[in-house]
Amino acid sequence: MQKIIICDTDKCTGCRICEYVCAAVNSNRLNPRLARIRTIRKEPVFDLALSCRKCENPNCINVCANNAITQDKKTGTIVIDDEKCDGCGMCVNACNFGVLTINLEGKAVYVCDFCLENDKKACIEYCPKEALSYTTIDNLKEPRVKKFHSKLREVADS
Amino acid sequence: MKGYIGSYLDIDLTTRKVSKKSLAGEWCNQYVGGIGFGIKVAWDNIPKGVDSLSPQNVISFWTGPFAGTLVPVSSKYCAVAKSPLTDTIGYGISSGYFGAELKRAGYDGIVIRGKASKLVYIFIDDDLIAIKDASQLAGKTTWQTDDLIKEELQDDSIRVASIGPAGERLVRFSCITNAKNRHVGRNGMGTVMGSKNLKAIAVRGTKDVEVHDLRTLLKVVKPLYKACRGPNMYYGREGTPIKIMQHQKKGCLATNNFQKMTFSQAEKVSGETMLKTKVKKIIACEMCAVACDHVNVVEEGQYKGAHSSVDFESLWALGPCCGIGNLDAITKAVELCDTLGMDTISTGLTVSWAMECYEKRIFDKELTEGLDLNFGNHEAMVELVRRIGLREGRFATMLGEGSKRAAIQTGRGTIKFAMQIKGLETSAYPFRTMQTGALGHATCITGAFYQRSGSYQYDEKEVVDRLSLDEKRGKLVADGENDYSVIDSLIICKFSRKIYENKEELAKLYYLVTGKKITWKEFLKAGERIYNLGRAFNIRHGFGREDDYLPARAYEERVKDGPGKGAIVRMDQWNAALDSYYEYREWSKDGIPTRKKLKQLSLEDVREEMGV
Numbered sequence: 200m201q202k203i204i205i206c207d208t209d210k211c212t213g214c215r216i217c218e219y220v221c222a223a224v225n226s227n228r229l230n231p232r233l234a235r236i237r238t239i240r241k242e243p244v245f246d247l248a249l250s251c252r253k254c255e256n257p258n259c260i261n262v263c264a265n266n267a268i269t270q271d272k273k274t275g276t277i278v279i280d281d282e283k284c285d286g287c288g289m290c291v292n293a294c295n296f297g298v299l300t301i302n303l304e305g306k307a308v309y310v311c312d313f314c315l316e317n318d319k320k321a322c323i324e325y326c327p328k329e330a331l332s333y334t335t336i337d338n339l340k341e342p343r344v345k346k347f348h349s350k351l352r353e354v355a356d357s
Numbered sequence: 358m359k360g361y362i363g364s365y366l367d368i369d370l371t372t373r374k375v376s377k378k379s380l381a382g383e384w385c386n387q388y389v390g391g392i393g394f395g396i397k398v399a400w401d402n403i404p405k406g407v408d409s410l411s412p413q414n415v416i417s418f419w420t421g422p423f424a425g426t427l428v429p430v431s432s433k434y435c436a437v438a439k440s441p442l443t444d445t446i447g448y449g450i451s452s453g454y455f456g457a458e459l460k461r462a463g464y465d466g467i468v469i470r471g472k473a474s475k476l477v478y479i480f481i482d483d484d485l486i487a488i489k490d491a492s493q494l495a496g497k498t499t500w501q502t503d504d505l506i507k508e509e510l511q512d513d514s515i516r517v518a519s520i521g522p523a524g525e526r527l528v529r530f531s532c533i534t535n536a537k538n539r540h541v542g543r544n545g546m547g548t549v550m551g552s553k554n555l556k557a558i559a560v561r562g563t564k565d566v567e568v569h570d571l572r573t574l575l576k577v578v579k580p581l582y583k584a585c586r587g588p589n590m591y592y593g594r595e596g597t598p599i600k601i602m603q604h605q606k607k608g609c610l611a612t613n614n615f616q617k618m619t620f621s622q623a624e625k626v627s628g629e630t631m632l633k634t635k636v637k638k639i640i641a642c643e644m645c646a647v648a649c650d651h652v653n654v655v656e657e658g659q660y661k662g663a664h665s666s667v668d669f670e671s672l673w674a675l676g677p678c679c680g681i682g683n684l685d686a687i688t689k690a691v692e693l694c695d696t697l698g699m700d701t702i703s704t705g706l707t708v709s710w711a712m713e714c715y716e717k718r719i720f721d722k723e724l725t726e727g728l729d730l731n732f733g734n735h736e737a738m739v740e741l742v743r744r745i746g747l748r749e750g751r752f753a754t755m756l757g758e759g760s761k762r763a764a765i766q767t768g769r770g771t772i773k774f775a776m777q778i779k780g781l782e783t784s785a786y787p788f789r790t791m792q793t794g795a796l797g798h799a800t801c802i803t804g805a806f807y808q809r810s811g812s813y814q815y816d817e818k819e820v821v822d823r824l825s826l827d828e829k830r831g832k833l834v835a836d837g838e839n840d841y842s843v844i845d846s847l848i849i850c851k852f853s854r855k856i857y858e859n860k861e862e863l864a865k866l867y868y869l870v871t872g873k874k875i876t877w878k879e880f881l882k883a884g885e886r887i888y889n890l891g892r893a894f895n896i897r898h899g900f901g902r903e904d905d906y907l908p909a910r911a912y913e914e915r916v917k918d919g920p921g922k923g924a925i926v927r928m929d930q931w932n933a934a935l936d937s938y939y940e941y942r943e944w945s946k947d948g949i950p951t952r953k954k955l956k957q958l959s960l961e962d963v964r965e966e967m968g969v
Contacts, residue, residue: 212641212648215454216582219427219644223575229426230461230565232514242500242537243652243664244638303563327582327646 200335201275204236204311204322206248210330213238213246217322217331224321225314235311236322237298248322248331250311251277251298259290259299259310274316281307358385359569360422360870362465366486368479370553371412371471375486380465385871387959389846389880390421390465392448393887395437398468399446400890405897405968409441409545410527410552412472418459418518418558421848425460425566427578428866429585430850432457432643434518439898440544441552442529442703442759443780443804446894447544450845451518452642453536458516461562473554476525478506481560491556496522498696499534506559519557520547521698526748527551528757530703530782534695538650538666539642542700544781544803545759569872577869584856585646592649592852593639597669598628601677603817604785608919610673611787613680613716613732614709615776615910618790619919622682626672635684637664647852653688660685660739665692673785674705675742679712680732687735690742697746703759706782708741710760713774714767726750773909778805779900788911790921791816792826796934797834799905802891808851810837824921826930831937839884846887886958889942889950893960896967902948905935 215238218231226233236250253275260268260277267283268290270276286306291299299310313333314320323331367376388397395417402415416438423431434456440447459467462481469479476491494502502519517535524531524547531547532540541547550556568574584590591599604610605623612620624630631653641648655663665688675681675690694701714720715730722729726744728737744753755763760775760782776783781804788795794813798805807813812834816823821830840860844851847863857863860877868874895904907926916924939946943954955964 209638212639212645212650214641214645214648215643216646220575223427223571227571228565229568229571230563232461232563240640243654244640246638246640325579325582327586328648 200337201253202313202333202335203253204248204250204313204320205332205334205336205339207330207332208245208247210328211238211246211248212328212330213240214327216325216327217248220321220325233300235298235300235309249296249298250322251313252296253277258293258295262289262293264289274313276313276316277310278312279307279309281305284308358382358422358871358873359567360426360867361385361390362460362463362566365464365466365468366481367468367470368486368488369471370469370473370477370488370555373488375488385422387883388887389843389883391419391433391435391846391848392437392450392842393846393883394419394466395435395448396446396887396891396894399437399439400894400963402470403439403894407439409439409444409549412470412553414439414549414552415468415470416546416549416553417466417468419466420456420460421846422867422871423847423849425457426568426870427574427644428849428870429578429581429856430642430645430647430853431848432645433848433850434459435845435848436533436541436546438546438549440546440781440803441527441548442545444898445779445803445900446891447546447803449532449541449543449546450848451533451535451539451541452645452850453516453539454643455516455518455535455539455560456848457566457643458560458562460566461564462560463562463564467558469553469555471553476554476556478519478557478559479555480510481558483561483563494556495525498522499698500537500696502557503534503537506557510559510561512561515559515561517557517559519698520550520555521696521746523698523746523748523757524548524551525556526757528699528745528748529759529762530700530707531698532700534698536642538652538695540695540700542702543806545700547698568870570869574866574869577866581856582646585853587856589855590647590852593647595628595632596636596639596651597649598631598651598667598672600669600785601627601672602629606920607790608916608921609787609790610677611785612677614678614706614713614774615787616713617918618787618916618921620677620680620682623677625682626676626684626687628669631667631672631684635667635688640666642850645850647850649852653684655685655688658685660689663689663692665695667691670785671701671705674702675708675738678705678709679738681735681738682733683735686739690739693739693742693746697743699742699746702784703782704742704745706776707745707756707760707763708738710764710771710774710776711741711756714771719767719769719771724752726752728752776908776910778907779904781805784808786813786816788907789824789916789924789926790919791823792926793821793823793830793833795907795911795926796826796830796938797837799907799935800834800838800938802888802895809841810834811841811851812837824924826926826934828933828937830934831939831941834938835941838888839881842884842887843880846883882958886960889954889958889960890963892944892948893950893963893967896949896969902935902946905948907931
């Protein structure tokens with residue numbers, strides 16, 4: 200199973216620091232709209248930071264007319280060939296999570312490349328609440344099961 | 358200079374003329390940003406005699422050099438105008454997402470003059486500015502307005518600052534709301550928007566904010582973000598309401614409109630109780646690692662479904678100050694203030710004033726239009742807040758004028774119960790048991806407010822005798838005012854003050870952002886200039902020493918309960934402390950900045966214009 204960036208929505212505060220530092224590190228610019236990760240808030244109490252999910256059989260690849268998008272077999276990372284991409288935006292349209300972005304200044308789209316599997320990912324490193332982690336969905340199972348168990352116990356006790 | 362965008366919008370709603378103006382470099386050096394710019398614009402544009410609700414009043418919105426950068430807790434903006442509540446200079450500061458977005462749209466600020474012929478909103482879409490019809494938004498709450506504008510423009514990433522029905526109907530303490538629960542709360546800045554038929558400002562900014570040294574900035578801010586979660590930073594954990602019990606223990610929890618200093622039901626509304634039973638989520642503003650915003654959700658009972666972010670001041674004003682020990686009702690009342698668009702502190706204290714009048718039988722049920730306004734009656738409080746926001750009925754309409762005007766209208770000595778200075782309802786730091794705080798409230802250029810000097814902190818930390826005054830307090834207050842004027846001009850959140858070892862660190866951040874080297878001492882000079890100009894504005898509009906006094910209760914009634922029992926503000930001590938403040942400021946005995954001082958601050962022209 201592939202590792203992705205997973206956000207603990209209980210911890211996420213919607214501060215956008217992950218977006219700022221992503222754009223600063225990867226584009227050398229201060230503009231959260233250039234980030235490869237996005238925060239979403241639904242009032243009153245839901246916050247989430249979301250980046251590429253590394254789908255199996257990804258929509259973005261399937262709709263690309265230029266064969267500009269491939270997926271790294273080992274890591275699952277989406278790779279965009281800037282030479283082939285003509286910026287038509289079909290992949291942006293097809294992504295269920297809206298995590299691809301059209302680069303308004305160039306023709307290529309971009310998406311989280313997980314800092315090329317570099318250990319240091321700015322979004323995770325700078326998150327003040329430690330809400331982000333780079334892990335597999337499977338790894339989340341144990342803590343979730345434990346959390347659920349303790350909830351059950353609370354219900355039983357009351 | 359980097360950090361600043363270097364331009365602002367000047368919009369005349371009467372003629373619908375929009376001009377893009379460049380920001381004078383001299384302004385940045387002399388007034389820093391934020392409220393510094395706002396007070397300068399107010400001084401330059403609002404002459405003597407301008408009614409605060411007339412088209413001649415000018416409201417300006419400003420960010421500072423830090424908004425949109427990596428500097429922690431910096432996505433802030435302020436609104437500055439002549440205040441309809443106090444007739445002094447008025448301003449408030451909000452955070453959320455609006456400030457940084459405005460910078461990315463390419464503007465440091467917006468100056469708004471005149472009055473639209475019908476309700477409009479302004480849409481700033483990078484370089485395109487549209488003044489749009491807002492008739493479909495008339496009477497809508499701030500939350501509805503936020504949603505409806507995003508829906509109309511089909512973009513959820515747009516940031517909206519709007520007024521609610523209260524602002525449209527000119528309730529004098531209306532706020533400006535953005536991100537649904539962040540507000541330019543004090544001094545009725547929403548009322549000024551309402552008087553201009555301006556329902557909202559919507560912004561979409563897609564450009565970069567440029568800084569001098571991004572690489573170093575990235576390195577420097579990292580430990581600061583960590584520090585925001587440090588052991589002293591209770592704001593993000595327990596939240597500001599933790600102060601309820603701290604104040605209770607010190608005899609500083611003003612209860613029943615300041616008649617008592619302890620509250621029998623304090624534990625029911627304490628921060629600890631709130632965190633355990635009501636807080637559903639802790640959220641943050643843009644670029645904030647502190648995250649102080651505690652969102653309450655009421656899950657059952659008569660207020661089921663109410664949700665709002667409740668901080669210490671709001672909790673106190675609509676809770677203990679009205680004798681109310683019901684968190685659900687307080688959450689509901691804050692929600693009503695947020696959605697109808699009113700300052701929670703002024704709302705709470707105007708209600709508590711009415712409650713004292715009711716308790717003293719000056720008001721009866723006929724006058725209150727059926728409301729049983731006893732202290733502690735949470736149903737009546739919630740209903741009255743709703744009526745004030747909608748200006749429903751004669752009684753609530755009168756209260757919408759604020760406690761001072763309502764008291765003058767009522768007469769019969771009720772001004773004694775109006776806990777305000779210069780017309781602004783006071784904050785949660787009671788005069789008699791926090792006397793350094795009291796002096797700061799009285800000298801504050803916008804009326805009774807703790808956030809303009811922070812002088813209450815000396816009382817809180819007990820580094821002075823908080824139950825008396827002396828000639829040393831003037832310096833403490835004035836230094837605090839200068840300091841906070843810089844903070845409010847850079848605009849960073851005051852909750853970040855503990856993350857810096859010393860203020861020079863802020864000056865260093867300013868260098869990394871702007872490329873300009875400056876020391877904190879030089880900053881303080883700008884702070885002093887800003888505060889003096891604010892004072893000059895007030896003098897021009899008829900204020901003087903006689904307005905720097907506390908409500909009569911502080912001098913006439915001794916504290917009846919709690920550890921501060923017997924405390925009173927002695928008039929001789931008060932006058933000595935006030936003198937010491939003027940002296941330290943190098944103002945005359947009447948509180949007027951001297952020619953010498955003004956010259957020192959490069960404000961020579963101001964002397965003539967003050968009209969003294």
